[in-house]
Amino acid sequence: MTEQVDGYLGEALGQLYVKRYFNEDAKKRVLSLVNNLQRAFENRINHLDWMSDSTKLKAKEKLYAIIKNIGYPDKWRDYSGVKINRSQYFENILALNQNDYKSQLAKLNKAVDKTEWGLDPATVTAYYNPSVNKIVFPAGILQYPYFDFTADDAIIYGGIGMVIGHEMTHAFDDQGAQFDKDGNVKNWWTKEDFQKFRAKTGQLAALYSTFTVLDTVHVKGALTLGENTADNGGIAIAYDAFKLTPQGQSTEKIDGFTPDQRFFLSIARIWRVKTRDAFLRTYVNTNPHSPAMWRVNGPLMNFEPFYRAFDIKPGDKNYKSEEQRVRIW
Numbered sequence: 001m002t003e004q005v006d007g008y009l010g011e012a013l014g015q016l017y018v019k020r021y022f023n024e025d026a027k028k029r030v031l032s033l034v035n036n037l038q039r040a041f042e043n044r045i046n047h048l049d050w051m052s053d054s055t056k057l058k059a060k061e062k063l064y065a066i067i068k069n070i071g072y073p074d075k076w077r078d079y080s081g082v083k084i085n086r087s088q089y090f091e092n093i094l095a096l097n098q099n100d101y102k103s104q105l106a107k108l109n110k111a112v113d114k115t116e117w118g119l120d121p122a123t124v125t126a127y128y129n130p131s132v133n134k135i136v137f138p139a140g141i142l143q144y145p146y147f148d149f150t151a152d153d154a155i156i157y158g159g160i161g162m163v164i165g166h167e168m169t170h171a172f173d174d175q176g177a178q179f180d181k182d183g184n185v186k187n188w189w190t191k192e193d194f195q196k197f198r199a200k201t202g203q204l205a206a207l208y209s210t211f212t213v214l215d216t217v218h219v220k221g222a223l224t225l226g227e228n229t230a231d232n233g234g235i236a237i238a239y240d241a242f243k244l245t246p247q248g249q250s251t252e253k254i255d256g257f258t259p260d261q262r263f264f265l266s267i268a269r270i271w272r273v274k275t276r277d278a279f280l281r282t283y284v285n286t287n288p289h290s291p292a293m294w295r296v297n298g299p300l301m302n303f304e305p306f307y308r309a310f311d312i313k314p315g316d317k318n319y320k321s322e323e324q325r326v327r328i329w
């Protein structure tokens with residue numbers, strides 16, 4: 001029943017949800033985090049050694065053109081044409097379907113409303129839509145353990161910061177890179193830069209294909225390439241953005257851990273899952289994401305600050321030499 005209410009009256013339920021679980025202050029804090037991430041991403045683009053200045057300019061244009069939907073829509077959907085009657089389930093569903101059909105028809109021959117939300121505020125997920133160049137973070141994911149208004153920045157940037165960085169990087173993964181800042185499939189790369197990009201994504205795919213999930217089962221590097229690109233970029237961007245905060249620049253320990261260690265622990269925490277082997281076998285063959293463990297271990301073995309934070313040395317498990325590490329963004 002809850003699912004029905006969310007499915008049919010998502011933005012009505014959403015209004016009640018955000019009133020209780022996501023206030024104006026939380027929205028402001030998430031927005032400032034997103035803006036820090038954009039700045040950090042710009043800085044990384046500026047310092048890329050494999051991309052020409054002309055492509056960098058286009059990449060930054062695209063980065064700053066990203067539409068940001070945070071928490072809940074500014075304008076709520078109108079359900080005023082629907083009368084809900086507690087004792088008439090079938091009629092309620094009919095009325096809601098008719099209302100939905102009408103609102104779809106009303107879009108005919110009009111310009112696309114790029115601010116429109118594709119998700120209800122109470123949903124626990126996030127996405128990037130390349131055809132409108134937009135990131136969406138409903139209030140449902142802006143909760144513990146991803147986002148906790150009372151937590152320190154290390155925890156927040158390692159949690160929701162990583163997720164936001166992930167979605168932003170989708171604008172620049174193997175698929176997203178083919179769309180321009182307005183969401184059209186249109187090349188904005190020089191031929192040489194795109195070749196270099198392809199070579200790097202090829203290295204990433206090869207690295208992930210070496211990860212063992214179960215006995216003879218490995219991660220499928222090609223299937224998961226876009227998601228892995230987003231994980232690697234997302235963590236790097238979130239870390240750089242974290243370093244812009246006062247805590248990111250301090251060395252003060254909390255609970256025995258440095259700010260950097262807390263940032264990395266937070267990343268590991270958001271991907272804690274428990275799965276049966278049979279499920280994993282299906283997952284690896286059908287899901288474009290790497291299994292949760294490799295969403296943490298994969299990017300971190302490529303990321304120098306992680307080595308520094310925990311003093312990781314050659315011979316340690318998952319250690320990669322600098323030449324073996326893959327870095328795209």
Ligand SMILES: [Zn+2]
Nearest residue numbers: 166170227230
């Ligand atoms: Zn993704």
